[in-house]
Amino acid sequence: MIKLGLVTCRAYPDLTEDDQLLLPAFKEKKIIAKPVIWNDGPLPPNEYDLLIVRSPWDYFLTTAEFISWMNKATIAGYKILNKPEIIKKNLHKSYIKELQRRGVLTADTMFIPKASVLKLEEVFERKRFKRVVIKPAISAGAFETYLVSREEALDFNPIAAKILEFADLMIQDYIEEIETNGEYSLIFLNGEYSHAVLKRVSPGDFRTQIDFGGTVEAVKPSADLIDQAYEINDALGFDTLYSRVDGVYSKDEFKLIELEMFEPSLYFSYHEKSVKRFVESVIERIG
Numbered sequence: 294m295i296k297l298g299l300v301t302c303r304a305y306p307d308l309t310e311d312d313q314l315l316l317p318a319f320k321e322k323k324i325i326a327k328p329v330i331w332n333d334g335p336l337p338p339n340e341y342d343l344l345i346v347r348s349p350w351d352y353f354l355t356t357a358e359f360i361s362w363m364n365k366a367t368i369a370g371y372k373i374l375n376k377p378e379i380i381k382k383n384l385h386k387s388y389i390k391e392l393q394r395r396g397v398l399t400a401d402t403m404f405i406p407k408a409s410v411l412k413l414e415e416v417f418e419r420k421r422f423k424r425v426v427i428k429p430a431i432s433a434g435a436f437e438t439y440l441v442s443r444e445e446a447l448d449f450n451p452i453a454a455k456i457l458e459f460a461d462l463m464i465q466d467y468i469e470e471i472e473t474n475g476e477y478s479l480i481f482l483n484g485e486y487s488h489a490v491l492k493r494v495s496p497g498d499f500r501t502q503i504d505f506g507g508t509v510e511a512v513k514p515s516a517d518l519i520d521q522a523y524e525i526n527d528a529l530g531f532d533t534l535y536s537r538v539d540g541v542y543s544k545d546e547f548k549l550i551e552l553e554m555f556e557p558s559l560y561f562s563y564h565e566k567s568v569k570r571f572v573e574s575v576i577e578r579i580g
Contacts, residue, residue, distance in 0.1 A: 295579060298329035298341035301348040306330055309348050314561045318572045335365045343579065344373045345534065346380065346556055353432045356384065374534040374578065375554055383554040386430050386463050392552065395528045399549040401466035404430055411453050413446040416464060424467040426499070427453055429460035440467060440499045467499065468541045468548055476501050476550065479514060479522040479538045480559050482574040486523065488564035489514045511563040521547050534578060535559060
């Protein structure tokens with residue numbers, strides 16, 4: 294019987310509620326799927342036939358340790374999906390610059406190297422931003438994420454400096470339309486479009502996460518949006534089990550915010566057939 298390890302972290306030892314939906318679906322296919330908590334240390338050889346990275350959502354606190362865990366698992370003979378080389382490129386959000394070079398329309402994004410001296414007011418003057426989102430370039434779950442207006446630049450310099458003590462800093466133009474149009478997330482499985490959700494911010498906030506009052510609803514995107522998402526998803530040429538295209542309509546154009554190929558929520562609970570599609574996609578990979 295095939296054994297799968299679904300990689301998670303100590304904060305979600307039994308997986309997220311969404312990913313728990315996978316367990317009975319795999320069982321129906323005679324596949325044993327269990328949580329694997331990466332923080333618990335290296336795996337013994339031959340424990341699982343395949344590791345699928347799902348919710349190691351504390352990785353950004355100890356990134357080097359997480360990468361080391363993946364490397365050790367690979368040396369021990371484990372196949373990991375998404376592939377470690379994809380994860381290593383996707384966990385630092387500088388991949389957005391590569392997408393820009395390949396013609397993908399994104400929110401205007403820049404990166405400030407760790408330990409740099411930064412004056413946000415100069416960024417606003419040079420780029421003519423109105424408001425920006427700042428956060429560590431390796432992060433998740435809105436960790437150390439702030440919305441900064443031109444008028445607040447001086448006040449946020451100490452916060453930016455604090456982040457730069459331990460990480461590269463990402464500065465991204467805030468797309469105002471997220472407050473009215475919401476943010477689309479289009480999920481792909483084995484490179485094929487599967488389903489989508491629309492995330493909306495809580496009034497007075499800028500973050501779409503449910504923890505900050507955001508809401509999520511199932512949607513059926515237009516054929517044009519799905520076509521655009523395909524182009525974005527294929528732009529880097531990665532062979533992925535799963536991926537998620539996040540973006541916002543701004544002035545009738547779809548602007549990418551992030552292309553998640555590491556540990557995105559896949560919103561199984563919002564689409565009835567999505568769990569079945571995911572399981573079938575995994576089975577295709579197993580062969």
